[in-house]
Amino acid sequence: xxxxxxxxxxxxxxxxxxxxxxxxxxxxxxxxxxxxxxxxxxxxxxxxxxxxxxxxxxxxxxxxxxxxxxxxxxxxxxxxxxxxxxxxxxxxxxxxxxxxxxxxxxxxxxxxxxxxxxxxxxxxxxxxxxxxxxxxxxxxxxxxxxxxxxxxxxxxxxxxxxxxxxxxxxxxxxxxxxx
Amino acid sequence: xxxxxxxxxxxxxxxxxxxxxxxxxxxxxxxxxxxxxxxxxxxxxxxxxxxxxxxxxxxxxxxxxxxxxxxxxxxxxxxxxxxxxxxxxxxxxxxxxxxxxxxxxxxxxxxxxxxxxxxxxxxxxxxxxxxxxxxxxxxxxxxxxxxxxxxxxxxxxxxxxxxxxxxxxxxxxxxxxxxxxxxxxxxxxxxxxxxxxxxxxxxxxxxxxxxxxxxxxxxxxxxxxxxxxxxxxxxxxxxxxxxxxxxxxxxxxxxxxxxxxxxxxxxxxxxxxxxxxxxxxxxxxxxxxxxxxxxxxxxxxxxx
Numbered sequence: 001x002x003x004x005x006x007x008x009x010x011x012x013x014x015x016x017x018x019x020x021x022x023x024x025x026x027x028x029x030x031x032x033x034x035x036x037x038x039x040x041x042x043x044x045x046x047x048x049x050x051x052x053x054x055x056x057x058x059x060x061x062x063x064x065x066x067x068x069x070x071x072x073x074x075x076x077x078x079x080x081x082x083x084x085x086x087x088x089x090x091x092x093x094x095x096x097x098x099x100x101x102x103x104x105x106x107x108x109x110x111x112x113x114x115x116x117x118x119x120x121x122x123x124x125x126x127x128x129x130x131x132x133x134x135x136x137x138x139x140x141x142x143x144x145x146x147x148x149x150x151x152x153x154x155x156x157x158x159x160x161x162x163x164x165x166x167x168x169x170x171x172x173x174x175x176x177x178x179x
Numbered sequence: 180x181x182x183x184x185x186x187x188x189x190x191x192x193x194x195x196x197x198x199x200x201x202x203x204x205x206x207x208x209x210x211x212x213x214x215x216x217x218x219x220x221x222x223x224x225x226x227x228x229x230x231x232x233x234x235x236x237x238x239x240x241x242x243x244x245x246x247x248x249x250x251x252x253x254x255x256x257x258x259x260x261x262x263x264x265x266x267x268x269x270x271x272x273x274x275x276x277x278x279x280x281x282x283x284x285x286x287x288x289x290x291x292x293x294x295x296x297x298x299x300x301x302x303x304x305x306x307x308x309x310x311x312x313x314x315x316x317x318x319x320x321x322x323x324x325x326x327x328x329x330x331x332x333x334x335x336x337x338x339x340x341x342x343x344x345x346x347x348x349x350x351x352x353x354x355x356x357x358x359x360x361x362x363x364x365x366x367x368x369x370x371x372x373x374x375x376x377x378x379x380x381x382x383x384x385x386x387x388x389x390x391x392x393x394x395x396x397x398x399x400x401x402x403x404x405x406x407x408x409x410x411x412x413x414x415x416x417x418x419x420x421x422x423x424x425x426x427x428x429x430x431x432x433x434x435x436x437x438x439x440x441x442x443x444x445x446x447x448x449x450x451x452x453x454x455x456x457x458x459x460x461x462x463x464x465x466x467x468x469x470x471x472x473x474x475x476x477x478x479x480x481x482x483x
Contacts, residue, residue, distance in 0.1 A: 032230055080223045
């Protein structure tokens with residue numbers, strides 16, 4: 001009887017797996033773009049955290065599409081490619097994703113300014129975590145100016161990224177209604 | 180909440196905890212510098228580097244276009260500057276040829292053994308440092324071409340870094356600006372030895388100079404060749420600022436515009452390069468503030 005019930009419960013919902021895979025693909029692509037952007041002399045040593053903007057948006061409005069595994073893979077690829085401490089960014093992003101899941105309802109009801117402030121806090125927390133791990137592991141503090149530049153530029157890019165993703169979301173919803 | 184939903188939430192929490200624990204432990208396993216982890220890193224680099232290359236092609240295209248526009252705007256001035264520079268270089272070339280000939284004659288008289296000749300392989304830089312925590316680059320050349328960990332990487336302007344991980348088709352270079360990079364150097368005009376230390380920044384720190392050394396702003400800093408990994412005489416940078424013990428060096432190579440680099444192969448026979456992991460490097464620490472560990476010869480050949 002129990003098996004039958006769970007069978008029907010599963011049948012009620014459409015699988016999110018293809019969408020989750022698509023979100024993972026875009027997230028990984030953004031990580032690669034981050035690494036690629038560093039070749040631009042302007043972003044040398046401090047490319048903006050585009051993947052974090054994407055993760056923040058998805059976690060607020062479509063958290064079911066970004067399972068923890070996606071966050072883990074995203075962080076791990078960034079760690080591999082940027083030759084950072086393996087697992088450093090992955091852990092920071094996963095802790096952030098956990099914290100966001102706890103407060104997601106409040107974030108969903110917030111206006112844009114609150115979201116921006118929330119993102120600033122999240123971005124700072126991720127960088128601070130990586131900085132602390134780096135300092136503990138290497139017994140040395142890296143130069144802070146590129147770190148601040150990276151943080152500042154990511155915060156400047158947040159509204160642009162947010163508007164772009166919001167527009168894409170609207171477009172997809174319209175297409176879904178039309179179909 | 181239905182029982183199946185509760186199970187889902189429990190399952191999700193468990194996965195969360197397991198992945199965070201795994202990721203956290205990876206930080207320590209990665210630092211332990213196991214051979215398996217190094218292989219994993221290089222395999223992932225070999226796999227992901229072509230993808231990055233593809234993704235960053237438009238970025239390189241835009242950069243090339245912007246550079247083209249800048250160049251066209253200053254074409255005439257650039258032409259005049261290059262002609263003047265060419266005249267100067269011609270004069271320097273003649274001077275270098277005379278000095279080389281004189282050098283060879285003196286070597287033959289004194290019986291000095293000349294350095295081993297290293298061969299050059301040029302490779303494209305696939306990535307640039309994207310974060311503040313590591314200054315490394317991937318280059319499109321691997322052990323298929325015969326390069327090995329420890330090979331110096333240079334441009335026409337000077338030293339970029341050393342190869343520290345080699346994959347099949349790609350290798351990772353530790354740049355001299357990385358916080359883990361310690362390069363044995365000497366001041367070109369006074370021959371005082373020291374170490375440059377990266378700061379994950381655009382400048383290097385010059386440390387462990389003898390107390391008698393008086394570095395001057397603009398003085399050239401060259402590799403000393405101590406340790407045998409790097410050949411002597413490669414340009415590392417120029418002294419940019421001297422503020423007491425705080426001596427800052429501006430690298431000779433403009434890292435922001437690194438397109439192609441050359442790897443120096445060979446010439447390190449007899450040097451143990453089996454373990455060039457970051458963990459095996461050490462930094463000599465001064466015992467007291469007024470004592471220095473490094474000793475050397477000054478320009479007149481006197482031991483200090």
